Amino acid sequence: MGMKGRMLAAFAGALVVAAVAVTAAFGARQADPGVTATSVTIGGTFPLTGVASLYKTIPAAEKAYFDYVNDHGGVNGRKINFDILDDGYNPAQTVPLTQQLVEQTKVFADFGSLGTPSNLSIWGYLNSNKVPQVLIATGDSYWGFSYKKYPWTIGWQPDYPGEGKIYGKYLDAKMPSAKIGVLYQNDAFGKNYYAGLRVGLGAKKSNVVSAQSYDPSQTNVTQQILALKSAGANVLVIFALPTQAITALVTATKVGWTPDATLLGNVSANRLFLLAAAANGANVDGVISSAYTVSSTYAPQANLPGVKLAKAIIGQYAPSLVASLNQGDGNVIYGLGAAWTFVYALQHAGKTPTRAGLMAALKSMHNVNNPFTYPGIRMNTSATDNFPIEQEILVKWAGGAGGDWTPFGSLYSGVR
Amino acid sequence: MTELAQRLGFANRSRRVGTGVSIPVVIILVAAAIFLLVGSLVSPIFAQQTVAGLAQGAIFASLALALVLIYRATEVVNFAQGEMAMATTYFAYQLTLWHLSYWAAFFLALLMGFLLGVVVQVVLIRPVQHSVIAVVIVTVGLFVLIDGLVTWKWGADLKFMPAPFGNQVYHVGSVAFSRQDLGTLVVTIVSVVLLWVLFRFTKLGLAMRAAALRPASAALVGVRVNRMLAIGWGLAAVLGAVAGLMTEPTVFLQPTMMQAVLLYAFAAAVLGGLESPAGAVVGGLALGVFLNLIGQYVGFATSELRLPIAFFVLLVVLLVKPHGLFGRKQVRRV
Amino acid sequence: MSRRLAIAIACFLVAAAVVVLLPFELDGYHEGLAAKVAIFFIAVLGLNILTGYTGQISIGHGAFMAIGGYTTVIMSHDHHTNLLLTLPLAFVIAFGFGVIVGIPALRFSGVYLALVTFAFAVSVPQFALKFSTFLGGSTGIQTATAPGHLWLYVVSWSCAGILFLVAWLVLRGRTGRAFRSIRDSEIAATASGVTLPIYKTLAFGISAAFAGVAGSLFVLATNGFAQPNEFGVFLSLELLVGAAVAGFGSLWGVLVGAIFIALLPTVSADVPLIGSAHGQDVVFGLIVIGVMLLLPTGFAGLLQRLRTLPGIRTAEKEG
Numbered sequence A: 001m002g003m004k005g006r007m008l009a010a011f012a013g014a015l016v017v018a019a020v021a022v023t024a025a026f027g028a029r030q031a032d033p034g035v036t037a038t039s040v041t042i043g044g045t046f047p048l049t050g051v052a053s054l055y056k057t058i059p060a061a062e063k064a065y066f067d068y069v070n071d072h073g074g075v076n077g078r079k080i081n082f083d084i085l086d087d088g089y090n091p092a093q094t095v096p097l098t099q100q101l102v103e104q105t106k107v108f109a110d111f112g113s114l115g116t117p118s119n120l121s122i123w124g125y126l127n128s129n130k131v132p133q134v135l136i137a138t139g140d141s142y143w144g145f146s147y148k149k150y151p152w153t154i155g156w157q158p159d160y161p162g163e164g165k166i167y168g169k170y171l172d173a174k175m176p177s178a179k180i181g182v183l184y185q186n187d188a189f190g191k192n193y194y195a196g197l198r199v200g201l202g203a204k205k206s207n208v209v210s211a212q213s214y215d216p217s218q219t220n221v222t223q224q225i226l227a228l229k230s231a232g233a234n235v236l237v238i239f240a241l242p243t244q245a246i247t248a249l250v251t252a253t254k255v256g257w258t259p260d261a262t263l264l265g266n267v268s269a270n271r272l273f274l275l276a277a278a279a280n281g282a283n284v285d286g287v288i289s290s291a292y293t294v295s296s297t298y299a300p301q302a303n304l305p306g307v308k309l310a311k312a313i314i315g316q317y318a319p320s321l322v323a324s325l326n327q328g329d330g331n332v333i334y335g336l337g338a339a340w341t342f343v344y345a346l347q348h349a350g351k352t353p354t355r356a357g358l359m360a361a362l363k364s365m366h367n368v369n370n371p372f373t374y375p376g377i378r379m380n381t382s383a384t385d386n387f388p389i390e391q392e393i394l395v396k397w398a399g400g401a402g403g404d405w406t407p408f409g410s411l412y413s414g415v416r
Numbered sequence B: 001m002t003e004l005a006q007r008l009g010f011a012n013r014s015r016r017v018g019t020g021v022s023i024p025v026v027i028i029l030v031a032a033a034i035f036l037l038v039g040s041l042v043s044p045i046f047a048q049q050t051v052a053g054l055a056q057g058a059i060f061a062s063l064a065l066a067l068v069l070i071y072r073a074t075e076v077v078n079f080a081q082g083e084m085a086m087a088t089t090y091f092a093y094q095l096t097l098w099h100l101s102y103w104a105a106f107f108l109a110l111l112m113g114f115l116l117g118v119v120v121q122v123v124l125i126r127p128v129q130h131s132v133i134a135v136v137i138v139t140v141g142l143f144v145l146i147d148g149l150v151t152w153k154w155g156a157d158l159k160f161m162p163a164p165f166g167n168q169v170y171h172v173g174s175v176a177f178s179r180q181d182l183g184t185l186v187v188t189i190v191s192v193v194l195l196w197v198l199f200r201f202t203k204l205g206l207a208m209r210a211a212a213l214r215p216a217s218a219a220l221v222g223v224r225v226n227r228m229l230a231i232g233w234g235l236a237a238v239l240g241a242v243a244g245l246m247t248e249p250t251v252f253l254q255p256t257m258m259q260a261v262l263l264y265a266f267a268a269a270v271l272g273g274l275e276s277p278a279g280a281v282v283g284g285l286a287l288g289v290f291l292n293l294i295g296q297y298v299g300f301a302t303s304e305l306r307l308p309i310a311f312f313v314l315l316v317v318l319l320v321k322p323h324g325l326f327g328r329k330q331v332r333r334v
Numbered sequence C: 001m002s003r004r005l006a007i008a009i010a011c012f013l014v015a016a017a018v019v020v021l022l023p024f025e026l027d028g029y030h031e032g033l034a035a036k037v038a039i040f041f042i043a044v045l046g047l048n049i050l051t052g053y054t055g056q057i058s059i060g061h062g063a064f065m066a067i068g069g070y071t072t073v074i075m076s077h078d079h080h081t082n083l084l085l086t087l088p089l090a091f092v093i094a095f096g097f098g099v100i101v102g103i104p105a106l107r108f109s110g111v112y113l114a115l116v117t118f119a120f121a122v123s124v125p126q127f128a129l130k131f132s133t134f135l136g137g138s139t140g141i142q143t144a145t146a147p148g149h150l151w152l153y154v155v156s157w158s159c160a161g162i163l164f165l166v167a168w169l170v171l172r173g174r175t176g177r178a179f180r181s182i183r184d185s186e187i188a189a190t191a192s193g194v195t196l197p198i199y200k201t202l203a204f205g206i207s208a209a210f211a212g213v214a215g216s217l218f219v220l221a222t223n224g225f226a227q228p229n230e231f232g233v234f235l236s237l238e239l240l241v242g243a244a245v246a247g248f249g250s251l252w253g254v255l256v257g258a259i260f261i262a263l264l265p266t267v268s269a270d271v272p273l274i275g276s277a278h279g280q281d282v283v284f285g286l287i288v289i290g291v292m293l294l295l296p297t298g299f300a301g302l303l304q305r306l307r308t309l310p311g312i313r314t315a316e317k318e319g
Helices: A003-029 A057-071 A091-104 A116-128 A160-174 A188-207 A222-230 A242-254 A271-279 A305-317 A319-326 A330-347 A355-362 B002-009 B023-042 B044-074 B081-097 B102-128 B132-154 B179-201 B203-213 B215-220 B225-251 B259-272 B277-297 B303-320 C003-024 C028-053 C061-079 C083-105 C110-130 C149-172 C174-184 C186-191 C196-221 C233-246 C254-269 C277-294 C298-307 C310-318
Strands: A039-046 A079-086 A109-111 A133-136 A153-155 A180-185 A208-214 A235-239 A261-264 A288-291 A392-398 A404-412 B169-172 B175-178
Touching: A039 A057, A039 A091, A057 A079, A057 A305, A057 A319, A057 A330, A079 A091, A091 A109, A091 A116, A091 C028, A091 C196, A116 A133, A116 A153, A133 A330, A133 A355, A160 A188, A160 A235, A160 A261, A160 A288, A160 A392, A180 A188, A180 A222, A180 A242, A188 A208, A188 A235, A208 A222, A208 B303, A222 A242, A222 B044, A222 B277, A235 A242, A242 A261, A242 A271, A242 B225, A271 A404, A288 A404, A305 A319, A305 A330, A319 A330, A330 A355, B023 B044, B023 B277, B044 B081, B044 B175, B044 B179, B044 B203, B044 B225, B044 B259, B044 B277, B081 B102, B081 B132, B081 B225, B081 B259, B102 B132, B102 B225, B102 C277, B132 C110, B132 C233, B132 C277, B169 B179, B175 B179, B179 B203, B179 B225, B179 B277, B203 B215, B203 B225, B215 B225, B225 B259, B259 B277, B259 B303, B259 C110, B277 B303, B303 C110, C003 C149, C028 C061, C028 C149, C028 C174, C028 C196, C028 C233, C028 C254, C061 C083, C061 C110, C061 C196, C061 C233, C083 C110, C083 C149, C083 C196, C110 C233, C149 C174, C149 C196, C174 C186, C174 C196, C186 C196, C233 C254, C233 C277, C233 C298, C254 C277, C254 C298
Parallel strands: A039 A079, A039 A109, A109 A133, A133 A153, A180 A208, A180 A235, A235 A261, A261 A288
Antiparallel strands: A288 A392, A392 A404, B169 B175
16 A cells, blocks of 8 residues: 555544544433433422322422432432422323423433323323333332333332232231121222232132222212121221221211221321321221331331431421421322432432433342331332332321321231 | 303293292102101111211202302302302311311301302302303303312312311111211201291392392392392302311312212202202202112112212103202293 | 305415414424314314304213213224224214214203203213223223324314314304204294204204214324323313303304313413412413403404404405
8 A cells, every 4th residue: 555545544544533433422422311411300290289189298298309319419410300290180181291291391201100090191102202100109000010011111109909918918817707898999099909908818808798889079988888887897998098088987987887907008098197087086096007118207216217317308398298297198208218219210320320221220129228118128129020119017006086007017028 | 142142141031939849749759758767767777878868968958059049049050169168168277277166167157158159249250140151161260260279278188177066976776877967967957947038038038039030120129139149149158168168077178079069969959950949958868868779779880870870860850850859840931 | 256255265274274384393292282272173163063053052072072082992992993094983973972962952951951961071981980891991991002293283183174164064054054043042943944853963963073073082192091080070161161262153263262272271381380280270260260251252252343343344345
């Protein structure tokens, strides 16, 4: 090769190197949507108005946690921006709002969206656009099971059928000849809880002497309670939303029925609701439910790091929630716990976080200790296990009209 | 446009006043009462479901009374009746937070309800009262507005008021009657009686009836028609407030507390006849009992069908008696 | 060709041109919003035929939307029918249900009719919950494929255009005259030979059919997911509000009414302070009340009033 040829070759080589360097730099700078050098933007849809709006403390608590993290340097130097949108528990609104988050706001992930129908209406869209749909606030088990078809979706809380199974196992062990009466909401939420109960009872599912459903539009469940009582049940199991759960407890007492045991799905087991039931005349001592978070009111837990952290964060970043936290509103701790999990995953999603990295972090948790979960509970996920929390503790109410939930027994594990 | 407004505004005003209690209806009701009595004596669960149904029905009845009063006074249906009731209940709650006793808060809330009703009628309804559709839409807007304002001020989480009648339960045999349910029933009946006395025996009541039925003639004899209409709405709002306060012990305080009740109250009001207060009460109680008994004894009638069943009953009754059980047939002049 | 007809055709062509050119300017998300306007346009058009032109109040059109929507989803989910083909099917099935509701409705008028249709609106979603194996229940039911923004835009506006022409032709002709005569005076209509039951039921059927198509598109715009919460009472009330803002008895305001109910929530969300969740409710409520108090005859009435302004009057006379 002559001089000219060598120069040409060198020049060509330099061009190639330059091109590679430029594309590499370009590629490196092209982060996932929602990620800049100083921020990560996420968003979620929540029922801030309408029938399910009593859950709006959850996104408020989550925001408080993110504010706290942002004040302490954020995650790898990035602050978390959290867009909270109101879908009124109506999928016809969830869809356009989510599209807005993905296509306009260009969020990094859909975080914490609440409600089963709402999440069902968007999981196809989010998965086909490869947008993470993470730590969604619903206890249905679809998210845990469908990870092959919907790999970008993952829940957080222990699922309702799993919880129902615990109650079934408890009854099978402790009250094998009980006559069980079940009150459940007539949608998937209640039906799935009830199905779990039957799985847990195993061969004893014939102990269920009556199962009465109610429609969410019904505010008075007297007719169902009466039916359960007249069927001879001596154990009452309630899988209901708060209003109907409280009225069920009150009505049972009012019609002169004292079941040997009452089990309550933990969705309605917020301390506030039991206090209200007691104030309205219900016998609440001995009611059993389950828990997976720390309690902000149960005295022996007052010095747990999670409890102290919760009080500090809410006190400083969400003062409007302080009153309900001090009365034992579990939704606040729930929000903090879910937000903590997101921050953990974000920290492990790469120095410049990517969506794929976020999902990988969420799906490879090994004995992760979330300070807001009940002591002893660990978050575990894997390629085949898409349920982050699968442990719960049973709690029993003591102290009547000013009392609280008291944990008893040992942790139930592997509810799935 | 005016012909349309008139058509939709149902402006044909020639009809007779008062409730049309026809013999067949009375016979059916008496027969039903006997059926319920016998059933209750035979089966305790039947008795308990009936009592529970009456309690539930009393709540429907109390809101239905408000709807009927508005319809009698101004011939329109107020879609915001439930929300107005809800707002006054929240007001009572706020008063209890400011350390007033329950009953002081109760009566102050009734007063507030009256004012609210009057203001709504004067400011929002009067400009559009010639058209049914326009009033419906204004009340829809009011529905959403009130909902937004209440959620803004008090939030959407469950709140609780002290129990008005205490928590005692009385037992007759194996049937339990709660003091709360009895109280609600008594309050509802007292409201109907007071209303009846007002319309029958007082000058104000007479003036209100005249203003509703023959506004032109009434004006000629010196009745301040507009003022009567406003008072009518005020009284209806008071009834609504009572309904809200009686509903609170069963569903507690949340912005959506009256929405389901409103639906059943519509059914009860139309069932009894939109112009008949007694009809509203009978309709409400009957609906409550019917739904409970059907739920207990008919397997297919599961909880999802409660609302459709209520409206199906309504449809059947209307097909036979287009103006409700106690409604009078209206003669329309061309 | 009369001057009015010429103006009408010109307006229509201009609107059509805007609709065709708009997607080149809009991104996917805004195409979705524009499709939403078309969907409400169709529904409000249908409601106007029943309430504005025939004088029968309906607060139940959300139920007909539900019927159309569920038809589309079930056909797609169970039988993998092409999504486009489900639209005429929804039209026909909703028409049938409209006739079925229209027959007992013959007995009622005014407030009672409003409440009967309201009862229908409340009951229909409950059936989806009751027959959950067939209709999906509370976990809803999903079409086999979910359409994208552009597909929705094109199909919704095409349907809107076609159905607008259908409405215009129907209302111009004998049927339209019969409808209007029923609205103005039933007794006079009967006296001049209009068989009330047939025309009143027909009005219900046509109006329901329009709502059915709107419902199909509505569900498709919700990622093809149908669930009872989407068809609550408020949807029917919203349609009525849209028809009132449009102005009853006229086709020209329908677009304005549709824009109002489709876009107001999105627009008010960006307003600070008010943009919060309950703030939107407050704004919507205030605006609805304000429109009814200030513009009781709706946008169409406004147009009417503008047309009688002096300058335009003389121009028309000359033409």
